[in-house]
Amino acid sequence: MRVLFVSIAWKTHIHPMVPLAWALRSAGHEVQVASEPECLDTITEAGLTAVSVGSDETVEERVRRIQGEDAAQGLIPPPFTADSLYDITDGDRDGLPWEHITWLYDTLVVPRTWILNDEMVDDLVRYCRSWRPDLVLCDALSYAGAVAADAVGAAHGRLMFWPDPSLRMRRDFLRAQERQPAGARPDRLRDWFAEWAGKYGRDFTEELVTGQFEVNVTPEDYRLEPHDRTLSLRYVPYHGRSVVPSWIHGASRAPRVLMTFGISSRQWALPGLPAVSVAQVQEILDSLADLDIELVLTLAGEAREQLHRVPENTRVVDFVPLDVIVPTCSAVIHHGGAGNFNGSLVHGVPQLVVDCAVDAPAKRIMLQQTRAGLSIAPDEITGPRIRECLTRLLEDDAFRAGAERLQQEALAQPTPSALVTDLERFTAEQRSRGAGGC
Structure with a gap:
């Protein structure tokens, strides 16, 4: 099968993908990695085939151009305690209140989504219509990959290499939204996805936000809000081009x-x-x-x-x-x-x-x-x-x-090689549904 990995232009988001990309490639699948030009060297350095999408402008330049002196506004801590997003509990938890969850969406989630993704969507859809991937695996922030996969009917999932609150945040948002008066329920994230999906003749679904499945390296007992279909993966370190220094294996005089x-x-x-x-x-x-x-x-x-x-x-x-x-x-x-x-x-x-x-x-x-x-x-x-x-x-x-x-x-979690069979099976199941795109 053809597998397309999609990442924002951030090398530390691409590095964790490399072992799984090579596991799929070693199993005989065609593998390519799409990102913006500033990260193409990171991809090819790993021996993988790069696909250039988006703008020559770096992410840092784009953020500074769009947000100016407020360039870090979407990354600063909220003016309230959001620790309940990170509670690890088997019982029920109270979701964040509407005013808090909408602050997070309006200040952090939505601006980050369009700043990191808007430049990539058209190029990704155009390339996917040409290459026709069977499976698209997206970095946690690369929502453009989900839009492109949906446009061509490819299976798509999210790659989670850290404890991620986004699924819990989305569920908190939808629950809080239901309790708001009619006409006072803005959903700017849905609006973003719906606009892009509509451009390619598709309708909005929650799968665009959450992925059809999730690959997660966090040990199961410590996941914040497991996806309805989660595939566990052992984390395998990869850091790019590196050399073992001569001093590292010498006898250490102290801890x-x-x-x-x-x-x-x-x-x-x-x-x-x-x-x-x-x-x-x-x-x-x-x-x-x-x-x-x-x-x-x-x-x-x-x-x-x-x-x-x-x-x-x-x-x-x-x-x-x-x-x-x-x-x-x-x-x-x-x-x-x-x-x-x-x-x-x-x-x-x-x-x-x-x-x-x-x-x-x-x-x-x-x-x-x-x-x-x-x-x-x-x-x-x-x-x-x-x-x-x-x-x-x-x-x-x-x-x-x-x-x-x-x-x-x-x-104890499956290695990248052991996960390949599950990805093959899931992709076949999704493709057999016959839901194709434009």
């Missing part, structure tokens, strides 16, 4: 700790986004300087030059492949990105998450429930606070035990 704040945070620094500054990194280094550890800090060259001091127990590098270094570590300090979180999880290493990622509350709750690590809020980032939490991770064996239990749950 090794990795501190990294991610590729994405270096790639796109917008005003208003929570991030760890160089000054804060310096304070953290100073606070950890007398600990008996081997601290490995990843920091881009321009930021590294702003450091005033590098303690003797610290090694500063621009980049190191996580799947190589994490297994050698006693703890990992990171910003909550999917690669750092999942990479630490599958290697059974305790982690300290600085809650800078959008889905950080879900990760915080998972770590609390499993005792696999600790989490601190961005406004708590101080050297002494990091030192306190790291010391707990290193000295309390319960954190290592919790991380190893969570690791076993993660590794």
Whole structure:
């Protein structure tokens, strides 16, 4: 069968797709990956066939052009507590009230949807009408892929590589909407999908928002709101072109700790986004300087030059492949990105998450429930606070035990190769329904 992966132009959204793309290709299927021009090198670097769709303008340029000084408005925390979106519970939960859920939709979901997708839709539909994929697998934010798949009658699903609140948010929205007076029930996300679907002679369905199915790497007990049809997948680390440094497998004189704040945070620094500054990194280094550890800090060259001091127990590098270094570590300090979180999880290493990622509350709750690590809020980032939490991770064996239990749950999920048969079966079922597009 022909399988088209679709991703927004964000390399850390493309990287997790690569192992599954190669599993499908190794099983004999035709595989292509569609994204905007700024990420074509990321795709071809992985040995995969790239399809260029959308604009030459980068996502950062587009956001700044459209939103100007308010470029990060759609990414800042809401003016209310939305933690119930991330509750992991077997019982009923109260959904967010209408005024809260509509704030999230109007401020975060809908603007992000059209900014990240509008430029891709026409090109994707045009290409799908030519290539005729059987299956379209979409990154969690790539709604353009669902529109294109529906337009040509292809099966389509969403790829979830982090605890994702979007399905729960949608269900909260629909429940709250039903309780509103007639004529006072705007659904801007539905309007976006309906406009694009109508352009290609299709009607809106909720499957456009949620996908016909979902592929999810989060261990089953910690998923926020499982899709009615969820396929579990083991997370397999992939970080792009990388080289194992010569020092990494030498004898470590002390427990090794990795501190990294991610590729994405270096790639796109917008005003208003929570991030760890160089000054804060310096304070953290100073606070950890007398600990008996081997601290490995990843920091881009321009930021590294702003450091005033590098303690003797610290090694500063621009980049190191996580799947190589994490297994050698006693703890990992990171910003909550999917690669750092999942990479630490599958290697059974305790982690300290600085809650800078959008889905950080879900990760915080998972770590609390499993005792696999600790989490601190961005406004708590101080050297002494990091030192306190790291010391707990290193000295309390319960954190290592919790991380190893969570690791076993993660590794029990099907590998990308094992998932291929399920994807083949589901695609055949959907295609047999005979629902074709234009």
